[in-house]
Every structure is written in C-alpha cells, then in structure tokens.
Amino acid sequence: xxxxxxxxxxxxxxxxxxxxxxxxxxxxxxxxxxxxxxxxxxxxxxxxxxxxxxxxxxxxxxxxxxxxxxxxxxxxxxxxxxxxxxxxxxxxxxxxxxxxxxxxxxxxxxxxxxxxxxxxxxxxxxxxxxxxxxxxxxxxxxxxxxxxxxxxxxxxxxxxxxxxxxxxxxxxxxxxxxxxxxxxxxxxxxx
Amino acid sequence: xxxxxxxxxxxxxxxxxxxxxxxxxxxxxxxxxxxxxxxxxxxxxxxxxxxxxxxxxxxxxxxxxxxxxxxxxxxxxxxxxxxxxxxxxxxxxxxxxxxxxxxxxxxxxxxxxxxxxxxxxxxxxxxxxxxxxxxxxxxxxxxxxxxxxxxxxxxxxxxxxxxxxxxxxxxxxxxxxxxxxxxxxxxxxxxxxxxxxxxxxxxxxxxxxxxxxxxxxxxxxxxxxxxxxxxxxxxxxxxxxxxxxxxxxxxxxxxxxxxxxxxxxxxxxxxxxxxxxxxxxxxxxxxxxxxxxxxxxxxxxxxxxxxxxxxxxxxxxxxxxxxxxxxxxxxxxxxxxxxxxxxxxxxxxxxxxxxxxxxxxxxxxxxxxxxxxxxxxxxxxxxxxxxxxxxxxxxxxxxxxxxxxxxxxxxxxxxxxxxxxxxxxxxxxxxxxxxxxxxxxxxxxxxxxxxxxxxxxxxxxxxxxxxxxxxxxxxxxxxxxxxxxxxxxxxxxxxxxxxxxxxxxxxxxxxxxxxxxxxxxxxxxxxxxxxxxxxxxxxxxxxxxxxxxxxxxxxxxxxxxxxxxxx
Numbered sequence: 239x240x241x242x243x244x245x246x247x248x249x250x251x252x253x254x255x256x257x258x259x260x261x262x263x264x265x266x267x268x269x270x271x272x273x274x275x276x277x278x279x280x281x282x283x284x285x286x287x288x289x290x291x292x293x294x295x296x297x298x299x300x301x302x303x304x305x306x307x308x309x310x311x312x313x314x315x316x317x318x319x320x321x322x323x324x325x326x327x328x329x330x331x332x333x334x335x336x337x338x339x340x341x342x343x344x345x346x347x348x349x350x351x352x353x354x355x356x357x358x359x360x361x362x363x364x365x366x367x368x369x370x371x372x373x374x375x376x377x378x379x380x381x382x383x384x385x386x387x388x389x390x391x392x393x394x395x396x397x398x399x400x401x402x403x404x405x406x407x408x409x410x411x412x413x414x415x416x417x418x419x420x421x422x423x424x425x426x427x428x429x
Numbered sequence: 430x431x432x433x434x435x436x437x438x439x440x441x442x443x444x445x446x447x448x449x450x451x452x453x454x455x456x457x458x459x460x461x462x463x464x465x466x467x468x469x470x471x472x473x474x475x476x477x478x479x480x481x482x483x484x485x486x487x488x489x490x491x492x493x494x495x496x497x498x499x500x501x502x503x504x505x506x507x508x509x510x511x512x513x514x515x516x517x518x519x520x521x522x523x524x525x526x527x528x529x530x531x532x533x534x535x536x537x538x539x540x541x542x543x544x545x546x547x548x549x550x551x552x553x554x555x556x557x558x559x560x561x562x563x564x565x566x567x568x569x570x571x572x573x574x575x576x577x578x579x580x581x582x583x584x585x586x587x588x589x590x591x592x593x594x595x596x597x598x599x600x601x602x603x604x605x606x607x608x609x610x611x612x613x614x615x616x617x618x619x620x621x622x623x624x625x626x627x628x629x630x631x632x633x634x635x636x637x638x639x640x641x642x643x644x645x646x647x648x649x650x651x652x653x654x655x656x657x658x659x660x661x662x663x664x665x666x667x668x669x670x671x672x673x674x675x676x677x678x679x680x681x682x683x684x685x686x687x688x689x690x691x692x693x694x695x696x697x698x699x700x701x702x703x704x705x706x707x708x709x710x711x712x713x714x715x716x717x718x719x720x721x722x723x724x725x726x727x728x729x730x731x732x733x734x735x736x737x738x739x740x741x742x743x744x745x746x747x748x749x750x751x752x753x754x755x756x757x758x759x760x761x762x763x764x765x766x767x768x769x770x771x772x773x774x775x776x777x778x779x780x781x782x783x784x785x786x787x788x789x790x791x792x793x794x795x796x797x798x799x800x801x802x803x804x805x806x807x808x809x810x811x812x813x814x815x816x817x818x819x820x821x822x823x824x825x826x827x828x829x830x831x832x833x834x835x836x837x838x839x840x841x842x843x844x845x846x847x848x849x850x851x852x853x854x855x856x857x858x859x860x861x862x863x864x865x866x867x868x869x870x871x872x873x874x875x876x877x878x879x880x881x882x883x884x885x886x887x888x889x890x891x892x893x894x895x896x897x898x899x900x901x902x903x904x905x906x907x908x909x910x911x912x913x914x915x916x917x918x919x920x921x922x923x924x925x926x927x928x929x930x931x932x933x934x935x936x937x938x939x940x941x942x943x944x945x946x947x948x949x950x951x952x953x954x955x956x957x958x959x960x961x962x963x964x965x966x967x968x969x970x971x972x973x974x975x976x977x978x979x980x981x982x983x984x985x986x987x988x989x990x991x992x993x994x995x996x
Contacts, residue, residue: 263483271476292479295483297737300737381466395750
C-alpha cells in the first residue's frame with residue numbers, strides 16, 4: 239500500500255507501540271477520512287458514519303497492542319475493523335439483523351439516511367443492491383475509494399487476482415441489470 | 430482522464446470489449462455523471478473531537494491490556510492506572526450517591542462522602558419521577574436543528590433546554606385524565622391539502638439473511654404501497670391539551686469532576702482547572718469476557734459492551750488471504766427463548782440493574798422471520814447475537830418509536846459464548862411534563878392513520894396499493910428526539926398505537942405498528958425541520974411509475990391522544 243510503504247507510517251506505528259499517544263494521532267490523521275468515507279458509503283448517514291468511525295478507531299486503539307505489522311498493513315486492519323463495525327451495527331438492530339449495510343435496506347426502509355446521499359445513489363441503488371456484500375464492498379473500494387487491488391486484497395483477505403475476478407464478476411452482474419448509460423456513468427465516476 | 434479511470438475502463442473493456450470503440454462517447458457521458466458517490470464530508474469538528482478523545486483515552490485503552498503494549502508503556506501506564514483506579518472508585522461512590530439520593534450532594538462536594546452509604550446502589554429505572562413544567566416548556570416538538578427551536582431554549586446559552594418554569598399555569602389534561610377539561614377546541618386551520626394516497630410502507634427487494642452466495646440474485650419484489658384503515662370510531666375525547674414528557678439528565682457531572690480533580694495523577698494539577706464537569710466515565714473489566722461500561726453524564730445513560738480485548742477475536746491477527754472466520758452458526762446453535770431470557774435476567778440481576786420500569790422480556794425473532802422466508806435456508810446466515818428486549822413503561826404506558834417498535838432496554842446475547850454481549854441504553858427515568866395543545870380533529874388523525882402514522886413513507890414506482898386494517902389502539906407514548914443548539918432531547922408525546930392486522934408475509938412493510946401522536950403541533954408545522962417529509966411519486970396512485978418524479982408531500986399529518994394520568 240502506498241502509505242504503508244512510507245517511513246512516516248512505519249515510524250508512527252513504532253512510536254505508537256512504544257507509548258506515544260501523539261503517534262496514534264498521526265495514524266488517525268492518515269486514515270480517518272478514508273475510514274469515515276468508507277463507512278459513510280455503507281451507511282449513507284452522517285451521524286451514523288461518525289458514530290461508527292468513532293467505534294472503529296476506539297477498537298483500533300484498544301487492540302493496538304495486538305496489531306502485528308508483520309502480518310498486514312494498518313490500513314487494511316482499520317478497514318477490516320470498520321467493515322465489522324458496520325456489520326455489527328446492523329446486526330444489533332432488530333429490524334436489520336440479517337444485513338451487512340444500508341444497501342440492503344429498501345428505499346424508505348426506515349433507516350436514517352441523508353437526503354442528499356439518497357439522491358445521489360438513487361439511480362444505482364437497485365443495481366448495487368443485487369450484489370452480495372463482499373462484491374459490493376470491492377466495487378465501492380475500487381470505484382469510489384480508488385483503492386488498488388493490492389489494498390483491497392489486504393482488506394478483504396483475498397488475493398489480488400481473486401479481487402480482480404470478483405470485480406469483473408460484479409461488473410458483469412451490474413451490466414446485466416443496469417441500463418448502459420448508468421453502467422458507464424457509475425464506472426466513470428472519477429473525472 | 431486520470432489513471433484510475435483508465436484502469437477502471439480497462440476493467441470494463443475486459444468485460445465488454447465493444448465498449449472500447451465508444452470511448453469518446455463514454456467521456457462525454459462524464460457530464461451526465463450521476464454523482465452516485467455520496468458526498469462523504471468529514472465534519473471537521475467531529476474529526477478534531479474524536480482525535481482529542483482518542484488521545485485522551487490512549488492510556489486507558491492500552492493500560493488494560495496484558496500484551497506487549499503494557500510492557501512498553503512501563504511505569505507510566507501503571508502509575509496512571511493506579512491513579513485512575515482511585516478516581517474511578519471515588520466516581521462510582523459518588524455516582525451511586527448522586528443518582529439515588531441527590532439531596533445529599535452538597536456533602537459530597539465538601540469531600541465527605543463517608544456516611545452517605547457505601548452500599549448505595551444505582552437504581553436506574555426504579556420509580557420514574559415526573560415533575561411539572563409550564564405549558565410548552567420544551568419548545569417545538571419537531572426533531573430538527575431548526576432555528577425555530579432556539580428562542581425557546583435556554584437563553585443563558587448553556588445549550589440546555591429551558592428547565593422547569595415556575596409558572597402556575599395549570600395545564601388541562603387529555604380526555605382520559607380524571608378531572609380533565611371537557612371543553613372542545615375548534616380547529617381554526619383548515620385541513621391541509623393532503624397528498625394523494627399511495628403512501629405507506631413500501632418494500633422492495635427482500636433483505637433476507639442470506640449469506641455470501643456470490644452468484645445468487647436476490648428476489649426482486651415490485652414495490653408496493655400501503656393504505657391503512659382503522660374501521661372503528663376514534664375516541665379522541667375533547668381535552669384541549671396533552672402532557673408531553675421530556676427526559677431529564679440527572680447525573681451530577683460537576684460534583685464528580687470535583688472529586689476527580691483532587692486525584693493526584695502525578696502529571697498535572699487537575700485542581701487548577703476551572704468549571705470542570707465530567708462528560709464520560711469509561712470503565713473496563715480486565716478479565717476474560719469482561720465488559721466496558723460507559724457512563725454518559727451528558728445524557729444520563731449507561732451502556733455496557735464487550736471488552737473485546739478480553740473476548741475471543743478471530744480476526745484480530747488474521748493473515749491476509751487466510752480464512753479466519755469462525756464456523757457459521759446453524760439453526761441448532763440458536764438458543765431457545767427461555768434460555769436467552771434466563772441469561773439476560775441473571776446478568777441484569779448480577780449487576781443490580783433494575784427492570785422495575787420495564788415490561789416482560791421479549792426475544793427478538795427478527796432473524797427467524799428472515800430465516801422462515803429465506804429462499805435457501807441451507808445458506809442462511811445466523812446472527813451471532815440475539816436481542817432480549819424489555820419494553821420501557823412510563824406512566825403505565827409503553828413507549829414506541831415512529832416505526833411502531835417499542836423503546837426499551839436491549840440486551841444482546843452472544844450466541845457462541847452464551848453470554849450477555851451488551852446492554853443499552855440504561856437511562857435514568859426522570860421526566861418533566863409540559864402541556865401542549867391536543868389534536869382533536871378526527872379527520873386529520875384518520876388521514877395520518879391512512880398513511881401509516883407519524884412515519885409515513887413512500888415506495889418509488891409503486892403500482893400496487895394494499896389496504897391493511899388496523900386493530901384497536903393502545904394508549905402509549907411516541908418517543909421523539911428534538912435537536913437544537915447542539916443538544917438532543919428525548920420527548921415523549923402521548924399517542925395512539927394501532928396494531929396492523931395481517932402483516933404482509935414478505936416483510937416489505939417495515940412498520941410494526943402505526944403510531945399516531947396526539948400533539949396538535951406535530952400536525953400543524955410545515956415540512957422540514959424534522960417532520961417526516963413523505964415524497965410522493967407523481968402518478969403513484971394511478972400507477973404510472975414510469976413518469977415518477979419525486980415531489981414533497983403537502984403537509985405532514987399526525988394525531989391526538991389521550992393524556993395519561995401522572996403519577
């Protein structure tokens with residue numbers, strides 16, 4: 239991962255594990271926006287995204303002593319915590335116990351969501367919802383978060399090739415269910 | 430076109446090689462970009478506050494661990510933990526005292542807690558107290574950060590709502606209250622132009638708990654709308670006002686801060702700080718299967734959750750590429766209701782958490798409903814937690830959210846470990862009461878009922894409207910949150926709550942009951958500012974979904990209700 243390869247991040251992790259609280263602040267600074275955005279793309283609600291971002295970093299703080307940099311990057315570790323935190327968030331809600339994120343909730347399904355977010359995703363909601371959560375996460379990370387397959391692979395715990403295949407499979411499925419114009423627009427979302 | 434887009438397009442071309450020929454046209458389509466990526470704006474205030482909180486909790490979070498981090502932290506961590514333990518001990522003593530016996534707090538302020546009873550227990554939920562405030566003391570009842578709420582609130586700028594008025598005005602209670610004023614108020618305003626029917630719970634695609642089956646396509650159910658009817662005669666009574674309750678925060682944060690400030694942390698003199706108050710106290714049980722306890726002094730709540738450092742964590746050191754998932758649960762793993770209730774009851778009893786103001790425990794069977802309707806039950810994902818719910822009872826009435834699900838104490842049971850995983854929220858049950866104008870116009874109430882109550886919603890492109898009949902209503906409270914000046918307040922509004930007969934089996938209707946509040950203000954306010962704003966699809970009634978265009982519904986409509994007698 240790009241940031242993981244920098245000396246700055248390695249230094250922050252080392253200092254952090256030696257008891258430097260500000261170093262954890264540095265890690266937070268590096269990733270809070272990415273983690274927050276990732277969560278927001280999954281919950282579509284600012285306050286909820288903030289709550290779950292807080293939970294994610296609190297969990298990371300609590301588990302920092304067990305983090306082994308030799309077994310993976312801290313960003314993929316944070317993403318994994320964030321993914322599980324979102325899942326836990328819905329699993330503990332009575333009406334959403336069987337879903338992984340807000341995409342699985344029907345429009346107007348009672349979950350809190352920002353009007354502007356709903357408006358933006360309105361035209362792709364049905365299409366993304368047909369994807370299993372794992373595929374949807376990869377599409378979101380690849381297209382909306384511009385993560386490389388290497389980064390995605392670390393986060394979801396799969397090989398790069400496998401992630402590419404999953405992305406292609408997801409794209410094919412989207413292609414089958416989405417009008418061409420929408421399909422194109424979705425995948426050119428970065429100009 | 431930047432590199433990332435090019436890479437993404439290459440992915441596309443691998444799927445649809447023909448698209449490469451259309452690249453110029455594809456680029457033109459950028460102008461029609463749907464901006465489907467939500468605008469995830471990271472609030473700067475939030476970012477800074479969370480950062481400060483993380484750094485503040487850094488010693489605590491790391492000190493409870495027995496891993497290599499603790500060794501590295503060395504003496505600092507130990508010293509901090511020791512000092513913190515003293516502070517926490519003092520905090521707990523004071524906390525218990527101030528909660529159960531607020532009248533003695535002045536003694537504690539002098540640093541003389543002895544004699545106040547070290548055996549005092551936290552009796553949350555026992556004997557809800559209600560104090561009378563002046564009429565309309567809580568300001569607008571709408572849930573929003575609208576500016577209209579500001580003038581009614583604390584002019585002193587503390588951010589708290591105006592407290593209890595000393596006004597001697599005697600509010601008149603609802604129709605069920607003994608001695609209620611029997612006069613009738615004429616509704617001066619004509620009924621608003623109501624949007625066409627077609628609102629109501631509308632579902633779409635199933636949200637079953639199917640596990641990761643990559644090649645499976647979910648079942649698509651055409652969206653439908655619902656129209657609700659209560660065939661009986663509404664008995665709204667003729668009282669002019671209903672009593673609205675506001676939950677009061679009772680934890681004395683400054684008192685505890687005074688105690689903590691005298692603890693010598695060896696790092697700074699906390700006693701030099703001014704106007705201290707405690708916002709949160711976090712405790713952690715440093716044992717296997719221990720818990721975090723978070724006491725929030727701002728909203729008067731306690732939440733208990735797993736100290737996940739000391740619970741099994743299959744993923745924490747998972748090597749990328751490895752499958753660290755624990756075995757999937759099966760139907761045989763799911764415990765019986767009486768077993769989970771027994772676990773929950775025992776836990777609450779052990780921690781001295783009273784359930785005196787809660788109804789009988791109920792087990793959330795949401796997972797089973799999804800399981801029963803799952804297309805492939807063999808591939809069903811069973812949840813790791815089952816929730817036991819204790820419905821809150823205030824003034825003898827249940828409290829409901831807008832979707833008809835009751836408010837209460839939620840206890841999560843970890844299925845794998847057969848232990849309580851979390852308890853939330855434990856609120857202190859003190860309220861103030863203020864009279865608000867009642868809704869007495871049965872037509873408006875009926876109209877709101879037809880839409881599904883205070884939480885009407887729409888179903889885009891619905892071509893089908895299903896009529897559902899409602900059973901006899903119960904008197905209850907509608908739990909609403911209002912937000913202004915950075916403070917959220919929990920408001921309980923008298924309401925009628927109707928059971929829905931013949932709930933659709935496909936779970937496309939998420940309403941559990943239809944909740945109709947009885948405060949007139951909730952009917953009269955214009956849209957925005959928190960009143961549910963249903964969006965109608967033009968042509969929803971006629972079913973012309975193809976030309977659907979989102980338009981805001983005219984006026985939101987809600988209802989009147991009997992005034993429960995105060996204790």
